[in-house]
Amino acid sequence: MIHKLKHIEELESESIYIIREVAAQFEKPALLFSGGKDSIVMYHIARKAFFPAKVPFPLLHIDTGHNFIETLDYRDNLMKQTGATCIVRCVQDTIDKGKAVEEKGYNASRNVLQTITLLDAIEEFKFDAAMGGGRRDEEKARAKERFFSHRDDFGQWDPKNQRPELWNIFNGKKRMGEHFRVFPLSNWTEMDIWQYIYSENIEMPSLYFTHERELIKRDGVLLANCPYIPLKESDEIITKKIRFRTIGDMTCTGAVESPAYTIEEIIKEVAISRVTERGGRWDDKRSDAAMEDRKKEGYF
């Protein structure tokens, strides 16, 4: 009899292998949790990887202060259900300490500032590996990212000097003060994530499903109307049935008009969608190399 895993099983198996490798190779790893679908799936896989033991590392959430309330509720519920430890560090504290300066203007965002809070938290807890839910299909700079991505003691990424990664052998050796970013979901696509959520029956935040919301229509992008976005004269306030394809800050996450209220319908929508999920993300639109530049500085 010939055995061959199906592709979702193979992806899950690969991710479990990576997460266990992190637990084995590092002394103090953390799992970066944002409340978005990728980090939810990553945490789900981590729980499977160590069952019946608990996940042997804490979760770390960098709270920009501009999160959707639904994201925070979901996070708190999940922690209560699973008994996990979630460390929260706030961008507001970084700003209050004078380590970061709030951006000004209509398109101001705390997206860039959260890198400082993240690097501070890594230093505070002496984390030597931080697992993120980044996927290579998301963005072109991410397509060249390793599973084990080495960061120098400033937390920076040098795309031209990455360690070659061969077979299933991962080199996590480092000097004092350096750390690794690890991306267990590197090989997953948006479609794989939803298919997995469907087949594993994972509960998701309500933001991913259709709901009525008051929105700001700005340059063709639909943003949630919230106190964090200063209004322009040309902005249009409208109410529509929408959902979110990615979840980030309220200031930069674009909504899509959608009637999808089940996972099946979301899958159907993803299957026929003609724009990428990050197509509505302001943080990527800043320049052609916006993601590459942020990653070099130590972004997620």
Next chain:
Amino acid sequence: MNEDAKMNSELIDKQSGYLNMELLRFTTAGSVDDGKSTLIGRLLYDSKAIFEDQLEAIEEASNRRGEEHLNLALLTDGLRAEREQGITIDVAYRYFATPKRKFIIADTPGHIQYTRNMVTGASTANVALILVDARLGVIEQTHRHAYIASLLRIPHLILCVNKMDLVDFNQDVFEKIKFQFHEFSKKLEISDVCFIPISAKNGDNVVGKSNKMPWYNDETLISLLENIPIEKDEDINDARFPVQYIIRPQSDEYHDYRGYAGRIAGGVFKKGDNVLVLPSVIKTTINSIELNGKQLESAFVLQSVNITLTDDIDISRGDMIVKENNQPQMNQNIELMVCWLNEKPLISGGKYWVKHNTKDVRCVITDIVFKMDINNIEKNIEDKHIGLNDIAKIKIKTSKPLIFDPYTRNRITGSLILIDENTNETVGAGMIL
């Protein structure tokens, strides 16, 4: 059934289809001049893996560069320096799916200075896709790519003869290249090779069949990728379980639980199997195979599971569980082919870290046997300078025995990496002989 219900049930069918797909990893070798990026762009474009916003972005970029046609190559150039210089620096991974399979492309640059990238991309591939310019035929670069594919034991090779439009879709040109390649590949161990005449720019024989080459009756590239049998690509014969992590819940409910976590590196394990734990050579029996509390009757190659044993034995990360009647080799003196990945050359007599499966040991380089001239596939026993991108046969002695199989038998238990003790960089990729 109303329209909505019908669509939903079709979707469920489609879903179960999607969930039941196989995963095929392939690597592409060739330079920009061979049209490699264009071919990948074509595969993504024709399989509708490219989205409108990506398309708009490259349309804009093509215009900015003053190019008349949509430059599909721009889709795969990720980093700023690459776009500015029009080159590919590093391995980039791309994803697309057809109703039959999901594909992962390891897109690697083809120039000689990037041998290390091709080796990296090749290490996990089921298929190597090698591009040849129809006007140039089999050249040195083709030799190099085919050699690396055979060295890395990529199970299947597809030779795409590209730019057929520039040779008037002439069958003789195609047949001549086939012949040239067959002649050359006699020196290599390549088991499965296919040839396809294509034009990546126009899409001939990539996804759709070309009407310009009626003389070609075989499959298009995409249907070949969809149908190549890959279920025997991994080692399905030798049961190997490298212990990765020990699971000890230390809770009341699972007080004495001791699970060995790992990913099966070969063959099949069943509940009740008589097994041997290496290197201690202790016999025991598999009590259970499980994942997330779910009991499995058996588990096979590439599955990540949790194994419990009937006896309480001291086992740690780096040990290997195998079957009694099929044992791997255990040795401290090891011969291997190495591809050097670092600017700092290999030091004969030098010490390095070795990572092999889940085991870390140290080693000393005891001998450089020969250097491979990869353009002519000739061994050079005089030249002992092994620098970046060089391939050589070497001997090492490890601080503790490695538990391994020859790379030709098992790509997981037969591979290792060498790590510089000062910089911690991965400097060598080794294939055990």
